[in-house]
Amino acid sequence: MWSFITDFFTYETTKSVVVKSWTIGIINRMVQLLIITYFIGWVFLHEKAYQVCDTAIESSVMTKVKGFGVYNNRVMDVADYVTPTQGASVFCIITKLITTENQVQGYCPESEPKYSCTHNKNCTKYLNKHGGYGIPTGKCVRFNDTMNTCQIRGWCPAEIDYIKTEPMREVENFTIFIKNSIRFPMFNYTKGNFLPTINKNYISSCNFDKVKHTYCPIFRVGDVIQYAQQNFSVLSQKGGVIGIKIGWLCDLDRAEDQCRPSYSFTRLDAMSQNNNVSPGYNFRFAKYYKMDNGTDYRTLVKAYAIRFDVLVNGNARKFNMIPTLINMVAAFTSVGVGTVLCDIILLNFLKGAEQYKAKKFEEVSDTEIDSHTNCLYRSQLSIRHDEKQSTDSGSFSIGHFG
Numbered sequence: 091m092w093s094f095i096t097d098f099f100t101y102e103t104t105k106s107v108v109v110k111s112w113t114i115g116i117i118n119r120m121v122q123l124l125i126i127t128y129f130i131g132w133v134f135l136h137e138k139a140y141q142v143c144d145t146a147i148e149s150s151v152m153t154k155v156k157g158f159g160v161y162n163n164r165v166m167d168v169a170d171y172v173t174p175t176q177g178a179s180v181f182c183i184i185t186k187l188i189t190t191e192n193q194v195q196g197y198c199p200e201s202e203p204k205y206s207c208t209h210n211k212n213c214t215k216y217l218n219k220h221g222g223y224g225i226p227t228g229k230c231v232r233f234n235d236t237m238n239t240c241q242i243r244g245w246c247p248a249e250i251d252y253i254k255t256e257p258m259r260e261v262e263n264f265t266i267f268i269k270n271s272i273r274f275p276m277f278n279y280t281k282g283n284f285l286p287t288i289n290k291n292y293i294s295s296c297n298f299d300k301v302k303h304t305y306c307p308i309f310r311v312g313d314v315i316q317y318a319q320q321n322f323s324v325l326s327q328k329g330g331v332i333g334i335k336i337g338w339l340c341d342l343d344r345a346e347d348q349c350r351p352s353y354s355f356t357r358l359d360a361m362s363q364n365n366n367v368s369p370g371y372n373f374r375f376a377k378y379y380k381m382d383n384g385t386d387y388r389t390l391v392k393a394y395a396i397r398f399d400v401l402v403n404g405n406a407r408k409f410n411m412i413p414t415l416i417n418m419v420a421a422f423t424s425v426g427v428g429t430v431l432c433d434i435i436l437l438n439f440l441k442g443a444e445q446y447k448a449k450k451f452e453e454v455s456d457t458e459i460d461s462h463t464n465c466l467y468r469s470q471l472s473i474r475h476d477e478k479q480s481t482d483s484g485s486f487s488i489g490h491f492g
């Protein structure tokens with residue numbers, strides 16, 4: 091029992107072999123230097139491993155569009171061309187409209203040439219199919235002087251959506267005002283995109299640009315589309331989705347005013363650019379009215395629009411003891427990795443490798459154990475050798491200098 095206790099309260103330390111060789115010595119220090127440089131330069135200074143990072147950014151976005159346009163001899167204001175109207179982070183600016191007025195429930199011919207027919211039996215194939223503007227009845231009726239088309243039951247007259255219309259040019263000059271507040275919950279840090287340098291006079295006159303007014307929260311639609319590398323006339327003709335990205339990269343160890351938004355712009359529906367199946371972006375909505383006799387009629391609108399998505403992302407970093415300690419320990423431990431490489435070189439490729447091997451690995455055979463049984467100590471072997479002991483910390487020295 092007592093011997094177990096004395097065995098337990100012992101300290102073991104590793105015996106080292108000191109190799110005095112220029113080659114391996116220089117390699118060893120070079121490897122260590124590399125590892126230290128990597129940790130200080132990349133891990134600590136570049137990747138800032140001494141900080142904790144909060145990526146769970148909380149954000150609110152409010153938008154407001156301004157400008158007047160003229161379309162079909164009518165002046166269009168915000169309520170006419172922006173939808174939805176709440177001023178959220180996703181909104182559409184309508185650039186082109188196809189309106190079908192005074193639609194009522196009833197029977198009427200399809201409007202598209204692909205539904206043209208000469209007999210009722212041309213139309214039976216559309217029964218129980220959808221794709222047109224209403225439920226097919228299977229009859230062939232007169233559409234105009236030159237064409238008969240299949241009949242439908244639904245909102246009549248059917249929309250004619252192949253008529254050519256020009257988009258509203260003035261959209262290019264409309265402005266988008268963006269109010270963005272963010273918070274990093276880990277540090278309870280709040281900030282907005284109106285920097286302290288922005289005052290009322292500035293905001294009423296500035297327009298964002300990438301060189302001079304990088305923090306102005308008012309964006310001209312034409313500029314946004316240009317920064318997203320798109321062509322306004324193509325985009326307003328077919329519709330599309332543009333992303334306005336607000337990035338917040340905040341190093342909270344630095345001064346307060348270093349935490350600033352950066353704006354960037356891209357086209358989000360890149361697929362519809364090089365795909366002819368469903369190019370652009372459009373949607374339909376209707377306005378409903380009631381006649382005196384109580385029947386409903388409506389105005390159907392097919393709108394081509396540029397949709398803007400305001401996307402906010404970012405992270406905040408701040409010094410913290412725990413990642414600092416963990417990374418420092420990792421750095422110190424990694425310095426030891428150099429020995430693995432040096433051992434491989436030393437024991438395999440260096441001149442006199444066999445000699446080093448002999449010094450590093452001591453072989454003990456059964457017969458030796460038998461003759462030294464009195465030296466057997468806690469199942470480990472400590473074998474006395476006649477080697478010359480160097481003075482430093484009891485380690486072996488193998489001279490190779492000179």
Ligand SMILES: *[C@@H]1O[C@H](CO)[C@@H](O)[C@H](O)[C@H]1NC(C)=O
Pocket residue numbers: 259260261262263
């Ligand atoms: C946009 O504004 C500029 C300058 O105010 C003006 O010259 C241009 O004609 C406007 N464009 C449209 C399409 O109204």
